Amino acid sequence: MTDARTTLTPRPDSRIRLHDLATRPDRDEWIVGRFETRQFVALPRAGATALEYLRAGHTIEQAAGRLAEAEGREFDVLSFVAALMELEFVAEVDGRPVPCVPPRPATFAWIRPEHVRFALSPVFPVLFACLMVAAIATLAVRPDLLPSFHNLLWSPAGSVVLALSVTAGWSLVLVHELAHFVVARATGVHARIRLGTRLQFLVAETDISGIELAPRRHRLTAYLAGMSTNFSVAAVAVVFAAATAQATTPHRILAALAVIALLPLPFQFMVFMRTDIYFVLQDLTACRDLYGDGIAYARYFGNRLRYIIFRRSDTSEDPSLRLPSHERRAVRVYSVVLVLGTALCLAAMVTFTLPADLTLIYRAIDRLGPSHPVATNLDSVVVLLILGTLHAVWAVTWWRRHRARRP
Template sequence: MTPSTNDREANVVLRALEFRRDRGEWIVGTQGGEQIVALPEIGMAAVRLLAAGHTVEETRRSLRADTGRDVDVRAFAERLAAAGLVASIGDRRFAAEAPAVSFPRLRPHHVRWIMSPVLQGFVLLVPVVALLTALSRPWALPAWGELLWTEYGTFTVLVQSTVAVCLIALHEMAHLMTARAAGVSGRIRLGTRLQFLVAQTEVSGIWLKSRRERLTVYLSGLALDGVIWSGCVMARCFGVNWVLIPVVAMTLVTALANQCLVFMRTDLYFVIQDLTGCRNLYADAGHYLRHVAARLFRRHPKHPLRVLPAAERRFLKAYALGTVMGTVICVFIGFRILIDVTWPLFHRSLANLVDGADPWIQVDALATAVILAGLQVLWARLWWNRHADRVRRVVHSIRTRLCGG
């Protein structure tokens, strides 16, 4: 919609905004909205005046009287509208899409108990007790070799995959439930990070909550993983020898190791980002790396980190270096696994499927081929859903340059 000259006398109806103070600015947004903005003090003052029913012109005059600055409140309101924070400006209405929510019938009052400090203290204590108990009985700690608990390879893979899917579902539900307890909707979806298929819970609205609530949501999945791992270890300590206990425990150990890959925006990434005070660690590191690449090609763009505090700049540069190194290593390992393991296994399965004399070998080969092909297709589909627009822009840019040349 095009702004009209009457907008200066119009009222601005804001959506149900939430906000918190952060480093001299205000973080402002709506639950379920796509954008969260950082406003200076004068911007927050304008928001309060508009929310109180002042017109655009009245807000402008009030700000000028209080601060001596002449603020273009109409343009400010338009930017808020573009961020999805405004319901209407005068007669103009701005539609808002209903956010996608997982388990919409799960209400905050259903899971408010999750935010209890007593429960959280207990959850933190359980892994400590289990680890101390296991140290006195080291034989109770599962070993990697116990993952190979049956001689049937396909059955082993299927069972371990089922266990992994169940544990991932519980992990993501922990994020969703703690977010819902904090008043954030959230949704669970599949995605990709480098060559990995991942499940992730989108809870961008948690950025509007207190630090305690944010960290609780970020760490809730790991906390539940720790409780389950502790249960497995304690069960072994007391003589329970069910064959799937080590499968569950070692799957959780692998998941914890993956969480340390913070360059892929894992749960620990968000914890580090919050504790260091960085607003968007991954994006800022990306801007810095593009700046470095531009300088290598003898271009001199504006330094993207110049406005940030010195300590944050140093941390971002270190994180950017770690991101490059970690990405290169992960992609290299993924490529080697694809060439040395996945493709030979797929090729062997196809050969056994065509030429195998034993029906059981053919069934095993078919199951293996379907699983491998299905995972690759799913990864490709999810990757394309995420990066399709960027790929199209790059292709269009290349075509434009070629045609122009």
């Protein structure tokens, strides 16, 4: 691809044709991107103006001249076009197609924005509020229905408890991600759902790159759609549990379902792992890359501490100084949350999660064999299959994602 592209080196008298690019003003900059490739950048006003001149059919030299007249200074539009080609924003140079990597297909590409435009209706927040009011009123009358971890242990058979938790939990994960997907697709974003890892967690995630081009209400709706779905499922489960007789299997399953729906929500507030609330926070603070800039500042600060403690040379510069003042403050605060949150999360894994999993595995293996009843053996096999599968999928997903990041 690189060799083919060198034959299309633009000249000052070249005319280019751009791919279909979407744009949106944002403070003093413009967000510009291509939905098909999920490639988006922030351009200064002059860059957005240059795009308009090029899109209108002017040569690179003509666009540079018009831009100089409008802005009162010279701009290297030729280098700007070369950068656009690297971003795969340029379709043709002097009528010759620019080769590019075929974009990855979107999930459920057959679903068009007009098919799911209803997801942006203001009716949904009203329905959500009604559900919340109904659930709160039910809990006020029936406080015994307040979700508790005891509800998860609705059966004495560990395999049955695990089977419901895994089946219902991952079904809700899919519904959660579909909520993000539907809202993003309604705005025109080519979203993709995939498996990923966040520290020790195996997660499903929806890439909604391009939502930055939507109005703020639509952006926040896309970020919060998943959590709203979890709250809605929990509310429905509580209301229906109130209508069933206590101590019955349906009642216990509904009570467990309410807890299963609520369990992922605290995870969403772990903003050091780029969760749903992280994207809300990034949007509200008007930061371009809160996570990436936070990591860069944390590394710089770590180098400074190493210099102070060990008196080693440190020539690194504060990366946050290149950011606007409002981003600089947010990034520095976030870097503290990033470091502390990651450390606490890994400590919790070593202290609680890993010992609990190892204990379950040990007990399951210990209860295998001809000296135990068939039901006990079956229960142990199910436990080993569920835990083994989850850990194996996490390991494979982690390896694939990190291998893809290698140069």
